[in-house]
Amino acid sequence: MxxxxxxxxxxxxxxxxxxxxxxxxxxxxxxxxxxxxxxxxxxxxxxxxxxxxxxxxxxxxxxxxxxxxxxxxxxxxxxxxxxxxxxxxxxxxxxxxxxxxxxxxxxxxxxxxxxxxxxxxxxxxxxxxxxxxxxxxxxxxxxxxxxxxxxxxxxxxxxxxxxxxxxxxxxxxxxxxxxxxxxxxxxxxxxxxxxxxGEAIEGVGESVVDSSEVINTLRSGGVAVLGYATELASEDSGENITTAMSVSRQALLTGTSLPDATTADSALLVIAGRPDAIPRKGVERSRRWLEDETGSMQVRGGDFPLDSDRLGALVLLGGAERxxxxxxxxxxxxxxxxxxxxxxxxxxxxxxxxxxxxxx
Ligand code: GDP
The missing domain is CATH 3.40.50.1440 (Tubulin/FtsZ, GTPase domain)
Known part of the structure; x- marks a missing residue:
């Protein structure tokens, strides 16, 4: 963006x-x-x-x-x-x-x-x-x-x-x-x-985040909150499913810019890491977990291809003032x-x- x-x-x-x-x-x-x-x-x-x-x-x-x-x-x-x-x-x-x-x-x-x-x-x-x-x-x-x-x-x-x-x-x-x-x-x-x-990176990753998804998440207005957490990625794709879940949880529950803000109108989950280390199943499960946890039906998601040995989760909440x-x-x-x-x-x-x- x-x-x-x-x-x-x-x-x-x-x-x-x-x-x-x-x-x-x-x-x-x-x-x-x-x-x-x-x-x-x-x-x-x-x-x-x-x-x-x-x-x-x-x-x-x-x-x-x-x-x-x-x-x-x-x-x-x-x-x-x-x-x-x-x-x-x-x-x-x-x-x-x-x-x-x-x-x-x-x-x-x-x-x-x-x-x-x-x-x-x-x-x-x-x-x-x-x-x-x-x-x-x-x-x-x-x-x-x-x-x-x-x-x-x-x-x-x-x-x-x-x-x-x-x-x-x-x-x-x-x-x-x-x-x-x-x-x-x-x-x-x-x-x-x-x-x-939100910067389009051509030809990399399966579902790259677009600027409009950041903007649509913020469209709820009110207060927005940002959370972040990372862990070392594994060679084993099965283990990375667990890691993706774990970093998503930490990003929301202990890593946010406004502690305890977990109820939101909308959310965006970005999983960052090497494209081959980002597990589709883990991303999908994390997204559903975020839906339950925030009570929002509008949880967007996407990958952020980044040359790193870690997997990271960035969680953006919109309409989180309650x-x-x-x-x-x-x-x-x-x-x-x-x-x-x-x-x-x-x-x-x-x-x-x-x-x-x-x-x-
Ligand atoms: P201003 O120059 O009159 O707008 O005043 P400040 O920018 O110093 O604002 C004061 C508020 O910002 C206080 O709540 C400070 O604790 C906070 N603050 C000041 N400097 C910093 C900084 O570098 N980082 C952060 N995170 N907060 C700061």
Whole structure:
């Protein structure tokens, strides 16, 4: 699937850069253009693969909006023409989808991404998706409240919102920075493979995934979730049936970007590996298992021929918002918002307190 990526805010820019780099290193050619947008000049300067666009210079002079996502919304609104102008030549006639990438807990990405999605919807005919990072449980109240409002607005504006929970894909005991590195790398690989799996590879594999299958899976709207797992493939095709089942289970049950999200309107199962190691029977059984597990009658499937000694399963769920995890998150966000309103109306103070608690 040929995509254009726009990262908004610090996390959005870093993840966009990772995705563009992974796609280029693997030689997939799915990422056609990438742009990072931010109100903080220093964050943009730390990126070197993607092009950049500063917003809000007249309001915040390149210093960012802190944790004020309402200000993030305003600066994106004011400079939307410049941002759309920067996309010329990056969103091309070949682009099949646009992804707006942002951390939902901060200021620029949280407030700016929904506005950008809204305007992109007016300009382009292709689907506009959001790739949003939810703050982990231990991040401060302001992050939770910001992310709640941002997610609510994104769900209204985007064709689908692929969520990555910051608690999902990191190892125990890592520093916050180390954890971000690990998570960003995992996002790049998993989402990068999803983009690439929709790239038609002529003459290879029996049932290769097509871009339209990714798009149709996301057509359910709402929240999308991505899961991934791999195991060493065997020489024995019988054993690979078991391996295909096992990686599919792990991808959904322990490897998703939003833990515990297993109920969905639609799903796509991509089995990646050497064509001779991909077992037809195993793929079919895994697909039926996914149908039962998600309660969805629309489970698409396909192969992703990849020169690897491993078998991998990539599971994409569409319409997966009816999960306990989303409920718990929205509850956290509502509580944080209420507490904010009763304790303080000064966003800058609130943010300063949260920041200190988080970092130390
Ligand atoms: P912004 O620049 O104002 O949009 O703010 P950030 O992008 O720093 O967004 C803050 C949110 O994103 C918080 O929930 C952070 O935990 C998260 N975040 C910041 N940087 C990263 C990163 O590199 N990776 C991930 N996964 N999350 C990040």
């Amino acid at each position: 040929k995509v254009a990526l726009i990262g908004v805010g610090q996390a959005g820019g870093k993840i966009t850069e990772r995705l563009a780099r992974f796609d280029a290193d693997m030689g997939f050619g799915a990422v056609q253009g990438a742009l990072a947008v931010n109100s903080a000049e220093a964050d943009l300067q730390s990126l070197d693969v993607v092009d950049t666009q500063l917003v809000g210079a007249d309001r915040v002079n390149g210093h960012g909006v802190g944790g004020d996502n309402e200000l993030g919304t305003e600066v994106m609104q004011s400079d939307i023409q410049e941002v759309l102008g920067s996309l010329d030549g990056r969103v091309t006639s070949k682009s099949e989808a646009i992804f707006v990438v942002a951390g939902l807990g901060g200021g620029t990405g949280s407030g700016g991404a929904p506005v950008l999605v809204h305007h992109l919807q007016q300009v382009y005919d292709v689907p506009v998706y959001a790739l949003g990072v939810l703050p982990g449980r231990n991040e401060g109240a302001l992050y939770q409240a910001n992310a709640g409002r941002s997610l609510k607005t994104l769900l209204r504006e985007a064709d689908s919102t692929l969520l990555i929970d910051n608690d999902a894909w990191h190892e125990q005991g890592e520093s916050v920075e180390g954890a971000f590195e690990t998570i960003n790398e995992k996002i790049a690989r998993r989402v990068g493979l999803l983009f690439a799996s 999960s306990d995890r989303i409920e718990a998150f929205m509850e956290r966000a509502r509580e944080a918002k209420e507490a904010q309103e009763t304790e303080s109306t000064d966003h800058a103070d609130q943010f300063a307190d949260d920041r200190l608690e988080n970092l130390f």
